[in-house]
Amino acid sequence: MAPVPATAAAAAPAAVVSTHEIRRAQRADGPATVLAIGTANPETCVPQDEYADFYFRVTKSEHLPELKNKLRRICNKSGIEKRFMFVNDDVMEAHPEFADRHLTSLDARVEIVSKVVPELAAAASAKAIAEWGRPATDITHLIFSTYSGVKAPGGDRLLASLLGLRPTVSRTVLSLHGCYGGGRALQLAKELAENNRGARVLVACAESTLIAFYGPEVGCNDTIIGQALFGDGSGAVIVGADPVGAVERPLFEMAFASQATVPDSEGAITMQHKKGGMDYHIGGGVPEMLAGSIERCLVDAFGAIGVAARWRDLFWAVHPGGRRILDLIEEALGLDNGAMAASRQVLHEYGNMSGTTVIFVLNELRRRFVADGAEGADWGALMAFGPGVTVETILLRVGSGLKGN
Numbered sequence: 197m198a199p200v201p202a203t204a205a206a207a208a209p210a211a212v213v214s215t216h217e218i219r220r221a222q223r224a225d226g227p228a229t230v231l232a233i234g235t236a237n238p239e240t241c242v243p244q245d246e247y248a249d250f251y252f253r254v255t256k257s258e259h260l261p262e263l264k265n266k267l268r269r270i271c272n273k274s275g276i277e278k279r280f281m282f283v284n285d286d287v288m289e290a291h292p293e294f295a296d297r298h299l300t301s302l303d304a305r306v307e308i309v310s311k312v313v314p315e316l317a318a319a320a321s322a323k324a325i326a327e328w329g330r331p332a333t334d335i336t337h338l339i340f341s342t343y344s345g346v347k348a349p350g351g352d353r354l355l356a357s358l359l360g361l362r363p364t365v366s367r368t369v370l371s372l373h374g375c376y377g378g379g380r381a382l383q384l385a386k387e388l389a390e391n392n393r394g395a396r397v398l399v400a401c402a403e404s405t406l407i408a409f410y411g412p413e414v415g416c417n418d419t420i421i422g423q424a425l426f427g428d429g430s431g432a433v434i435v436g437a438d439p440v441g442a443v444e445r446p447l448f449e450m451a452f453a454s455q456a457t458v459p460d461s462e463g464a465i466t467m468q469h470k471k472g473g474m475d476y477h478i479g480g481g482v483p484e485m486l487a488g489s490i491e492r493c494l495v496d497a498f499g500a501i502g503v504a505a506r507w508r509d510l511f512w513a514v515h516p517g518g519r520r521i522l523d524l525i526e527e528a529l530g531l532d533n534g535a536m537a538a539s540r541q542v543l544h545e546y547g548n549m550s551g552t553t554v555i556f557v558l559n560e561l562r563r564r565f566v567a568d569g570a571e572g573a574d575w576g577a578l579m580a581f582g583p584g585v586t587v588e589t590i591l592l593r594v595g596s597g598l599k600g601n
């Protein structure tokens with residue numbers, strides 16, 4: 197070890213600063229705040245009323261008409277008008293093995309998604325950064341969430357380089373959180389922003405069904421329901437505390453965040469990468485399970501911050517896991533059926549894009565607030581659900597950037 201020069205010893209601080217004081221100085225003053233939102237989707241758009249024809253054609257499964265009719269029935273009840281996806285005729289011509297999940301195809305799928313998913317995230321992030329108004333190099337932390345990331349270095353590294361983030365950006369990957377990935381990522385962003393003065397956290401969620409796209413099979417209803425509901429997309433959010441006055445626009449303040457696991461629910465939603473793509477199961481009772489759990493999460497969250505909230509007075513950013521989930525949650529909370537209009541709109545326009553969907557809902561809410569001059573609710577709740585069964589709750593307050601528009 198080199199000897200310590202006398203000058204370095206002489207430069208030691210005269211007064212001893214405690215680590216508590218150092219810690220206090222590192223913390224932000226205000227709450228984490230959503231400062232910008234961007235979204236992106238792949239080019240291929242499939243209308244829901246054409247989906248059964250598309251799916252049975254590209255997977256060469258026309259010999260299974262009963263399953264095709266079942267898919268049609270579910271599509272008709274889904275509340276979805278169209279979806280965007282990377283899977284198209286060209287992909288299936290190049291990779292006919294994707295149609296049969298008993299064939300080995302994971303390597304080829306990972307090869308594709310490890311490029312296109314971060315690129316999609318970059319498209320959404322670039323929109324968020326442009327709206328934010330500061331250079332990409334001012335991003336201090338990156339949280340990348342996807343169920344397609346099974347490789348290292350991962351999509352976070354490619355995303356950071358596509359956006360030109362600084363080499364010291366602090367990267368975190370969330371994988372396989374499924375439909376609660378966006379909620380988890382936003383909660384982590386809140387912790388980072390509030391605990392690191394000046395931090396600006398880019399949350400990027402990107403999902404592609406390509407990793408889980410395969411043909412129908414008699415007896416496997418999970419595949420049919422998945423084919424009726426899921427789509428591809430990316431949502432990006434910039435989160436920071438203490439917004440810089442003239443540049444940054446506070447959209448939603450994040451007042452509180454929590455996670456809960458629904459008891460006895462371990463097998464209700466599952467996802468697992470296998471040789472033929474990502475296998476998944478969506479239990480029949482999931483909408484009822486969520487509707488039965490949601491009020492407890494809200495009571496606990498508002499109780500923790502001492503705010504007396506009436507559900508009817510809130511704005512809602514709920515993950516539209518399926519039309520029935522929204523219906524039952526509205527019923528359980530005694531809400532009008534317009535309360536989840538932003539969630540229903542996103543479901544209608546894009547389907548369930550898993551973890552990224554809740555960011556689209558937040559963007560739609562923002563659009564509605566701007567259009568209405570932020571009339572109405574001041575407090576709101578963002579809720580996302582996924583495997584576990586896990587419920588993410590974030591309490592939001594309309595930011596000053598949305599007031600007076």
Ligand SMILES: CC(C)(COP(=O)(O)OP(=O)(O)OC[C@H]1O[C@@H](n2cnc3c(N)ncnc32)[C@H](O)[C@@H]1OP(=O)(O)O)[C@@H](O)C(=O)NCCC(=O)NCCSC(=O)/C=C/c1ccc(O)cc1
Nearest residue numbers: 269273274405408417465476478479480482517518519520
């Ligand atoms: C729109 C639905 C699908 C149907 O509407 P409905 O009002 O319930 O209508 P029905 O009661 O008439 O049901 C229509 C058909 O759907 C069937 N179905 C009804 N849920 C089911 C069911 N979980 N299973 C398999 N058949 C069912 C149901 O049996 C019935 O079949 P059939 O009698 O032959 O017409 C509705 O049930 C709904 O919104 N369900 C919520 C779906 C749900 O739980 N989503 C949350 C989980 S999301 C998730 O885990 C994501 C994983 C994921 C995985 C892969 C990815 O690429 C991306 C993500």
